[in-house]
Amino acid sequence: MARRDASDLAYRLGQQAEAVCRHYLSSGRREGRYWLVGDVRNTPGRSMYVRLKDSPKGPAGKWTDAATGEHGDLLDVIRESCGLIDFKDVADEARTFLSMPHPEAHASRKQAPAPHGSPEAARRLIRMSQPIMGTIVQAYLRERAITDLRGTGSLHFHPRCYYRPDEHSPTETWPAMIAAVTDLGGSITGAHRTWLDPRHREKAPLDTPRRAMGDLLGNAVRFGIGGEVMAAGEGIETVLSARQVLPDMPMMAALSAAHLAAILFPDTLRRLYILRDDDPAGDSARDTLVERANAVGIEAIVISPQLGDFNEDLSTLGIDAIRSQTRVQIGSQDVARFMAIAA
Structure with a gap:
């Protein structure tokens, strides 16, 4: 059901690709058949291009970032530019933009969205992350003289982990070391984030570069x-x-x-x-x-x-x-x- 919903929403967004770009990628501008912007998080620049009309090369709404090789559709644009994790939240935002009615919730049939900071939100963040070898996490640990990384499967890397200083501030993205917090039975109960500065291989210059989420007490x-x-x-x-x-x-x-x-x-x-x-x-x-x-x-x-x-x-x-x-x-x-x- 989620895959069908995603395909339908992506198609509908593609039919209004320029309007989507003007709203969510406001730092860019139209040039010919494309919308140019710095990246999917609405950074000023020209390395990412979004196709505004259907063509033999692909449908409207598909985008590619020439600098990073990333690609996706307009649902990805909404997710990244708004700092969302759960598909339900992305879909709700897309329906709001498209003025579509939101489907009624049926608790027996649909999974409730994970509350912010909950163990389920922590598990989803970890599933979105990747191993640390060859990443800035490994470089950060090496800077701190930690080179033997045997048995560190609980550590992960997220290239664009969302950070908000407070509820009134815009969402930023930084690379981060993501650590899985588990209970005695090995179940993930939380996650710990250490945001990193990719230029200096140290903690990011943020007021609180470390934050935890989920159930921590008694776990590790x-x-x-x-x-x-x-x-x-x-x-x-x-x-x-x-x-x-x-x-x-x-x-x-x-x-x-x-x-x-x-x-x-x-x-x-x-x-x-x-x-x-x-x-x-x-x-x-x-x-x-x-x-x-x-x-x-x-x-x-x-x-x-x-x-x-x-x-x-x-x-x-x-x-x-x-x-x-x-x-x-x-x-x-x-x-x-x-x-x-x-x-």
Whole structure:
């Protein structure tokens, strides 16, 4: 049904292609049989062209971005220029533009749209993303001295992730690292976004370049399959920094000090290493987590950085320093089991 609806709406939009372009791609202009604009997100420029009339080369409304190779139809234009994710929202916007009646909702037959920030919205965002290898996410992590990316299937890349500073501001698009937050059973409950600056391979110059969505409490971004021994820390980069010298140890990133303190323990867990951040919030999370672990018979061992956190240690002091300091803080049996041998 959705595919048939999409084809019908795309055709109807194509019959009014120039009006659609004037409304959603207002930064461009008509030249001959095409509408020229910078990209599908309405950036000024001339690299994207939209066919305004049916021709032997294709129907009206089809577009191609010569700079990126992207292509699509006018439903894609509505989705990208309006910052929409769900097809229902795109279809509703298209029907509004076309002055078409909106179909009545039948709860028993139609899926309700995912509420903004919900676990379902998080799952859809992750499905829209791609692996990180060869992307700016890999380059960003490399800039932070994180080069061993084994077991990082929970991380994804989205080339144009929507960002709105607040409800009164226009939607922007930035590349982003998307991390899947999962529960103890492996089900995705949320997503964490880190928007990136493609020019400098660092966090994007935004007021809040990191945001989470979905259900986070008790859950985590997981690296490796949990067992009797695991490590847990706050940030993704902190945890990945520790994994540079402990690549075989399963780890969890709780995404904040408060969520680290509340992380849920797998039934198999017998020893938990706590990757402490050296600040008051990190101290509080450490104390709470140690108390909770000990109360259920889990051995809790704190590993402390020399500087503010483990990524700062890795980036500033180097991998040999973090290997040396970690070696003396973990159990000898775990050195042999989990620690990577220095090259």
